[in-house]
Amino acid sequence: MQKEILIAGFGGQGVLFAGQVLAYAAMDSGMEVTWIPSYGPEMRGGTANCTVVIADEEIGSPLTQHPPLAIVLNLPSYDKYEAEIQAGGVLVVNQSMVDRAAKRSDITTIFIAANEMAEQIGDKKLTNMIVVGAMLAGLPEISLEALEQALKNHLPARHQKLLPKNFEALRKGFEIAQAQMKIPA
Amino acid sequence: MQKEILIAGFGGQGVLFAGQVLAYAAMDSGMEVTWIPSYGPEMRGGTANCTVVIADEEIGSPLTQHPPLAIVLNLPSYDKYEAEIQAGGVLVVNQSMVDRAAKRSDITTIFIAANEMAEQIGDKKLTNMIVVGAMLAGLPEISLEALEQALKNHLPARHQKLLPKNFEALRKGFEIAQAQMKIPA
Amino acid sequence: MAAKGWIDVSDQYCKGCELCVNACPQEVIALDMSRLTPKGYHPAHLFKDGCTGCAICSVICPDAAITVYREVTRAAAAA
Amino acid sequence: MAAKGWIDVSDQYCKGCELCVNACPQEVIALDMSRLTPKGYHPAHLFKDGCTGCAICSVICPDAAITVYREVTRAAAAA
Amino acid sequence: MVALIKPDFAIAKNEVYCRPQAFTDISTHYCPGCTHGVAHRLIGETLDEMGLRESTVGVAPVGCSVFAYNYFDTDFVEAAHGRAPAMATGIKRVLPNKVVFTYQGDGDLASIGMAEIMHAAARGENITVIFINNAIYGMTGGQMAPTSLPGMKTTSSPNGRDVETQGYPIRMAEMLAQMDGAGYVVRRSLHDPANIRKAKKAIRTAFEVQLHGLGFSLVELLSTCPTNWGMTPVDALGWVNEHMIPTFPLGDFKISAAVAAIK
Amino acid sequence: MVALIKPDFAIAKNEVYCRPQAFTDISTHYCPGCTHGVAHRLIGETLDEMGLRESTVGVAPVGCSVFAYNYFDTDFVEAAHGRAPAMATGIKRVLPNKVVFTYQGDGDLASIGMAEIMHAAARGENITVIFINNAIYGMTGGQMAPTSLPGMKTTSSPNGRDVETQGYPIRMAEMLAQMDGAGYVVRRSLHDPANIRKAKKAIRTAFEVQLHGLGFSLVELLSTCPTNWGMTPVDALGWVNEHMIPTFPLGDFKISAAVAAIK
Amino acid sequence: MARELIKGNVAMAEAAIRFGLEAYFGYPITPQTELLEHLAKRMPELGRAFVQAESEVAAINMVYGAACTGVRVMSSSSSPGVSLMSEGISYIAGTEIPAVLINVVRGGPGLGNIAPAQSDYNQAVRGGGHGDYRNIVLAPASVQEAIDLVGLAFDLAEKYRTIAMILADGSIGQMMEPAELPEMRPINRQDPAWATNGNPDRPRRQLTSIYLEPHDEEITNLRLLKRWRDIQANEVRYKEYYLDDAEYVVVGFGTAGRIALSALRAARARGIKVGLLRPITLSPFPASVVAELAQRARGFLVVEMNTGQMLDDVRMAAQGRAPIEFYGRPGGVVPFPDEILAEIERMASSELRVETDPRMAWLERALAR
Amino acid sequence: MARELIKGNVAMAEAAIRFGLEAYFGYPITPQTELLEHLAKRMPELGRAFVQAESEVAAINMVYGAACTGVRVMSSSSSPGVSLMSEGISYIAGTEIPAVLINVVRGGPGLGNIAPAQSDYNQAVRGGGHGDYRNIVLAPASVQEAIDLVGLAFDLAEKYRTIAMILADGSIGQMMEPAELPEMRPINRQDPAWATNGNPDRPRRQLTSIYLEPHDEEITNLRLLKRWRDIQANEVRYKEYYLDDAEYVVVGFGTAGRIALSALRAARARGIKVGLLRPITLSPFPASVVAELAQRARGFLVVEMNTGQMLDDVRMAAQGRAPIEFYGRPGGVVPFPDEILAEIERMASSELRVETDPRMAWLERALAR
Numbered sequence A, B: 001m002q003k004e005i006l007i008a009g010f011g012g013q014g015v016l017f018a019g020q021v022l023a024y025a026a027m028d029s030g031m032e033v034t035w036i037p038s039y040g041p042e043m044r045g046g047t048a049n050c051t052v053v054i055a056d057e058e059i060g061s062p063l064t065q066h067p068p069l070a071i072v073l074n075l076p077s078y079d080k081y082e083a084e085i086q087a088g089g090v091l092v093v094n095q096s097m098v099d100r101a102a103k104r105s106d107i108t109t110i111f112i113a114a115n116e117m118a119e120q121i122g123d124k125k126l127t128n129m130i131v132v133g134a135m136l137a138g139l140p141e142i143s144l145e146a147l148e149q150a151l152k153n154h155l156p157a158r159h160q161k162l163l164p165k166n167f168e169a170l171r172k173g174f175e176i177a178q179a180q181m182k183i184p185a
Numbered sequence C, D: 001m002a003a004k005g006w007i008d009v010s011d012q013y014c015k016g017c018e019l020c021v022n023a024c025p026q027e028v029i030a031l032d033m034s035r036l037t038p039k040g041y042h043p044a045h046l047f048k049d050g051c052t053g054c055a056i057c058s059v060i061c062p063d064a065a066i067t068v069y070r071e072v073t074r075a076a077a078a079a
Numbered sequence E, F: 001m002v003a004l005i006k007p008d009f010a011i012a013k014n015e016v017y018c019r020p021q022a023f024t025d026i027s028t029h030y031c032p033g034c035t036h037g038v039a040h041r042l043i044g045e046t047l048d049e050m051g052l053r054e055s056t057v058g059v060a061p062v063g064c065s066v067f068a069y070n071y072f073d074t075d076f077v078e079a080a081h082g083r084a085p086a087m088a089t090g091i092k093r094v095l096p097n098k099v100v101f102t103y104q105g106d107g108d109l110a111s112i113g114m115a116e117i118m119h120a121a122a123r124g125e126n127i128t129v130i131f132i133n134n135a136i137y138g139m140t141g142g143q144m145a146p147t148s149l150p151g152m153k154t155t156s157s158p159n160g161r162d163v164e165t166q167g168y169p170i171r172m173a174e175m176l177a178q179m180d181g182a183g184y185v186v187r188r189s190l191h192d193p194a195n196i197r198k199a200k201k202a203i204r205t206a207f208e209v210q211l212h213g214l215g216f217s218l219v220e221l222l223s224t225c226p227t228n229w230g231m232t233p234v235d236a237l238g239w240v241n242e243h244m245i246p247t248f249p250l251g252d253f254k255i256s257a258a259v260a261a262i263k
Numbered sequence G, H: 001m002a003r004e005l006i007k008g009n010v011a012m013a014e015a016a017i018r019f020g021l022e023a024y025f026g027y028p029i030t031p032q033t034e035l036l037e038h039l040a041k042r043m044p045e046l047g048r049a050f051v052q053a054e055s056e057v058a059a060i061n062m063v064y065g066a067a068c069t070g071v072r073v074m075s076s077s078s079s080p081g082v083s084l085m086s087e088g089i090s091y092i093a094g095t096e097i098p099a100v101l102i103n104v105v106r107g108g109p110g111l112g113n114i115a116p117a118q119s120d121y122n123q124a125v126r127g128g129g130h131g132d133y134r135n136i137v138l139a140p141a142s143v144q145e146a147i148d149l150v151g152l153a154f155d156l157a158e159k160y161r162t163i164a165m166i167l168a169d170g171s172i173g174q175m176m177e178p179a180e181l182p183e184m185r186p187i188n189r190q191d192p193a194w195a196t197n198g199n200p201d202r203p204r205r206q207l208t209s210i211y212l213e214p215h216d217e218e219i220t221n222l223r224l225l226k227r228w229r230d231i232q233a234n235e236v237r238y239k240e241y242y243l244d245d246a247e248y249v250v251v252g253f254g255t256a257g258r259i260a261l262s263a264l265r266a267a268r269a270r271g272i273k274v275g276l277l278r279p280i281t282l283s284p285f286p287a288s289v290v291a292e293l294a295q296r297a298r299g300f301l302v303v304e305m306n307t308g309q310m311l312d313d314v315r316m317a318a319q320g321r322a323p324i325e326f327y328g329r330p331g332g333v334v335p336f337p338d339e340i341l342a343e344i345e346r347m348a349s350s351e352l353r354v355e356t357d358p359r360m361a362w363l364e365r366a367l368a369r
């Protein structure tokens, strides 16, 4: 088994941490994993993305051109990556920053208004956890529990108090995605 | 035809210029020639030497281990190079700085008290011209006239007035060497 | 009567850094939260009357985004 | 009565630069033209009486070639 | 709140300020509120006013201003980190009648480029140097610079610059003023409009010094790095005033007699 | 003239001066009368008097003093041209309790090594630098140095140093004194016994500064190059006095409060 | 110790500390900076030496000085910075003292960019500095391997009194992977017989790279080469994948090598008998392995993130016994497995000849693209 | 013009002037210094730019700046100084502008000594700097050739917008030979389409080596390699001696090559059919000539004043078709013809095999000596 997950958005949307949480969960579940960011000279307002690869054997390339799974948090990323997803793949789209419909029908696109939902839960920093939760619906290799455990283990001490809200965000995202995918819970 | 001439002594004895005069004469006589010095960090009191190669075809190595011809202006050089001369070769020794006899009988060694002779002529800077003149006795390829011409052409303007004395030095050296070699003029 | 002024802020250059907002002595500049520039910033704009065309905003603007105009009063014209 | 002094100049180190000759206040040092050091220099030496052992030569010598001695007068010894 | 209507007098002939001619129409990559942009603007305005746009060769450094060559409508080259003064020397010696200037940050000029700037000044190299001192390495993400203040937290002095092991800030203007070859060496700040105006005057003088062939000219500009200082652009201006100026006093450190004469 | 007879009192116990213990018995390669030798002697004597021979690591430069490591009976390394202060930093940071000193010429320290010496001083690196200023490149045969005097003829300024194109002499001691990290920076001369004695005092103080951990210490010594100046050793001393001292005034340029306290 | 998810740059820095690093000297440069930043924090905590040097020139000469004292010392940089170290590297090699250097390679030449590249192979392997010397060069392909190679680098550097350089790339430096760090190893300072550490009660020691007498320098050059012979004999390291029955052999190091592995699996899935040789020691190069493979392989495919540098070593080792093809992505472009798969298929389905210059043949294809 | 007896260093300096050198930047170093000193005198006389830089780092960056203006510019140094130029050289290569450099090689590594050596071959040919680029490298074997190659270097540098380096050695630099200098060529400044010379009435120009987008850097790398392909195709230069009927081929460049010639004559006198290939362009290397010779030669003897650097290029070109032997004198030792003669005789009288690594085989012999 090997699966690649691409996560893309604006700097500041928590793209890199979202990927790391997935990576931690995969590692703690005993899988091989790589996480690699796009990096550049210090400049504000740019886009950021990272690729997470999980597998049950030694991982070759940490990058892939056509990932089966992806999360896009803004319109530019959606425009850039929608075409790259493997047929049959799953794409989670942050509807709050995207004002258009899906162009592809050969992939499962999950629309989720992550910003608003995050603010409902009470912290818009949770946007990334909502979409990560949603992604799990298409990523059976990582259980919701494993992800929560990963957060417990790796969320910096000063943020531990935020764990409940993070869990809530994950669950919300997961449930909505499941609903959209019509996969019986 | 190819012949190598090694000239060695203390810095300040005019070793390098002696070699250059021979090189100029060879060049002006239409031969191929190379002149190469030993060079080192700026330090006084060291020994200096140079090798001149003359030939009638493209010259390969500008250096040789066993020259047929050599001039040594002091004892250390005599001790160092006497053994290296080709059998049958000619070695001109500045007797003024050397207090021992020749060790080899298979080469022609010409002893000449160059310092004293130079001072007789009136300028101890002429020591090198005396031994060069002597060397010509063993170097038929370069005529005394050619050497004098070379001096005329290449002695710096400010030293031109010294030409007559230089000529005298060359001749003196040449004659004594011829006498020692018993070669009919 | 204070000179009358106006500023145009270029959407192409403005990065919404608020240095002009802070520098404007008349306090008539603000970021326009209702608009985003192509680069995704809320640009500065005049939000009320009172601009004297003193051009201080253009002196502090790191992105040369501001063009400043001043009405030429009869007095000034005559001088 | 001036202190009596003496210098030994090492043939191994002396390069005949004459700095000591020039520095000696008593003018009792000269190069010994009758001798050559292994390196081929004429070494410095005391050429007449009068060395006070002031050690100025050793202060200027670039090659630490000079050893200076001074006779200990009764006065000095007592002190 | 209703949007204001643009008045009729807001037309070209009534412009009191507009973007310099010497600028290209490329928007800079600098972070919002970074005063690198102000420094650029002052140079652009000066090139306009002195009519030098078409006879100038600029030398960009390695640093956040590495792309300076994109923003000025003049010939430009991009130097190796710290070597802009050497590169400018090469250009100026071949083209003595052109105006040659370098634009350098503090890591570029005061750290890796120390030898090149010192010797350009010692040679009295007839070039102009605009030195942006923001007390930090911007481009690489906020490491300590030779100009970082004692105790200043950076990514390579996480507990604050410890002068015992990491040394003291270097005052380059004062240092370079010691060089006989230096004609004009001053320090200005970009933290408010009044100081920005003074900075511009200094830049103009520096270029005039070069035009008159009066030797090395340098303008050190205290500048901000909101991003790596972790402040808003506005707060960053205040930080320059409160913390940098005490360590890097503003002033004229070298005005040679010849320069004084033309001023 | 009869040779004098060595008197009986000329025995060990009556020695007023003899060759330093800290010297090896190797005769130096320096030209006759070159005051590099005097500088070496003063260092040797100081190491003796302070008992540092067995706890010192010296750093030799590239220059005529490249072989300094042969002459001192202490551990020694030989640095790349101009980088002795960096190499010394590497050693001192690992061995803070050892005495580390560099010995550098003006080409080494003031030309190619400008950045390393300036930053060693800025860091307040706790090392001692003996800086031999002979206004020329000795080892390579007499090219112009950053310290060559205006109009001075060298093999790379055959018509005399033209300050317009070749720049002005750099006064390193004055320059380095500007650094907050510098504890002790002075200039002395080796042209006569009185000055040589002063030079030795300064060298001793510099080592004491290091032992007390009071930061960067440097002693600049005006020195001769009879060979490349084309003078007799004696005339060369005079030339230092008449021509070098006016451009490189002797004096104390930096004595930090802490250093003043121990003096 | 437990596996943790850790970034390559941080992993190499922390590994160096645990393997006994006593002094670090460096200068910031992307994509290596996290390495310096980690040490800026950790070394002072541990009372060890950390200096942000004024430049890479100064950094390498600080390393030179510290190395002379016999402790474990390191510097790290990226391409342009390593070029500035060339003279110092040559001095260290000529002085025969141990030092560890890390080059997190970026796109070049010149300022280039900060993306992952392998274009400093020649500089690292053929020696960027002047004079006759060779450095040990190690190429990690994963964060775990990067950690392990840091330890190996220190051991080999000390064993052979030489420079050991880790040639990583931006991707190794920036990637996070689960990896296990070694235990913190206590520092026990040795006093190697050559170290100029100012210790009393022994004859003075000197360390220099000068041999004014050509004869002495020649002896030194031969001593270095003799040592290199031993290194070649004892220290070659590489990793093999599916080589036993391989008809085609892909050769790639570091990131290019691990990406090739993905392509390999796909190719195997399509029934192509292809294997992978991933050199870990780029210098000494596993020449004998290549020579042996050349006897039986139908063809080689060399894959690099440059325009073909290790390619020369493969060609020299193969001595014309098997055809060699090249595929490269220079300038900071990281190839995708699909591209390499396509090359493997092209190779497996075409008539290969030894004659052609693989680099230029590839160039023609690349320009055609 | 008449032949004059002239020193190599002075000859190269004066030749550069007559071929239109407009700006020189350098730093003194033995055995190159006379070159700088000659220009220190002549350039100001002619109103051209001469700067004794504060270091080689500064010198190469001054060259970089002056080269951007499109005039003929040069620097010269010797081994350690050239190492310090590595970063600047990489920048110039990445910016694609012409410049001429002269390396009068001395013994290394490190400070080494000042005697003649050829141990910077790898640095010059494989590029001491970071990133993918190649320089043209020319190796003179006589003063006359040094003069001619200075002219060629300027022409090729401009034709291909590249660095042309002359790799001489202390012996070429210090030797005097009769030679003919070119006429003084009048300077007529061009305005190449790329030169940043601040001229009015045209769009601004930029010269940089930065390509932040990997894709752009890749295109640049390929453009450089394409140019290199043309250089390889058009600019290979070498000299042949007695190759027509040669059974054995000696390969040597520069001083080693001309010394081999003496040995060759002696060997011929003893009836050994041996010829000499003396590469003049070390880069591009005359690989096809070697390949062609490998078809018929019984064996090669590579002779270098180093531990075997060009040797790799000969091996790569021969592709195992003929046995290759090596003889080297590193560290500043200049071999005598007799030594090479002995090697030729050894080769002619022994069973040669391709397998062995010529460098290590030679090392064993050298250590046995």
Ligand SMILES: Cc1ncc(C[n+]2csc(CCOP(=O)(O)OP(=O)(O)O)c2C)c(N)n1
Residues within 6 Å of the ligand: E062, E063, E064, E065, E081, E104, E105, E106, E107, E108, E109, E132, E134, E136, E137, E138, E139, E140, E145, G027, G028, G029, G030, G056, G080, G081, G084
């Ligand atoms: C030789 C070399 N070393 C290091 C770097 C990495 N680097 C790029 S910019 C920079 C420092 C920039 O700081 P500064 O000069 O203060 O300019 P700023 O970004 O703050 O404007 C460094 C270290 C490089 N590009 N080249």
Ligand SMILES: Cc1ncc(C[n+]2csc(CCOP(=O)(O)OP(=O)(O)O)c2C)c(N)n1
Residues within 6 Å of the ligand: F062, F063, F064, F065, F081, F104, F105, F106, F107, F108, F109, F132, F134, F136, F137, F138, F139, F140, F145, H027, H028, H029, H030, H056, H080, H081, H084
């Ligand atoms: C990188 C490098 N550049 C140049 C040289 C050549 N070189 C050796 S010593 C020296 C200058 C010596 O002058 P200085 O430092 O004043 O010392 P001095 O010989 O006068 O005592 C130079 C340029 C070198 N060895 N290495």
Ligand code: SF4
Residues within 6 Å of the ligand: C009, C013, C014, C015, C016, C017, C018, C019, C020, C021, C043, C044, C060, C061, C062, C063, C064, C065, C066, E033
């Ligand atoms: S200062 Fe300029 S960039 Fe900043 S907000 Fe005002 S107009 Fe925009």
Ligand code: SF4
Residues within 6 Å of the ligand: D009, D013, D014, D015, D016, D017, D018, D019, D020, D021, D043, D044, D060, D061, D062, D063, D064, D065, D066, F033
């Ligand atoms: S000063 Fe020293 S070296 Fe010079 S002559 Fe006197 S004793 Fe000899």
Ligand code: SF4
Residues within 6 Å of the ligand: A042, A043, E029, E030, E031, E034, E035, E036, E064, E134, E138, E139, E224, E225, E226, E227, E228
């Ligand atoms: S990082 Fe700092 S210096 Fe660089 S552009 Fe941003 S604010 Fe300006």
Ligand code: SF4
Residues within 6 Å of the ligand: B042, B043, F029, F030, F031, F034, F035, F036, F064, F134, F138, F139, F224, F225, F226, F227, F228
């Ligand atoms: S060349 Fe000059 S500096 Fe060097 S040893 Fe001789 S006199 Fe002293």
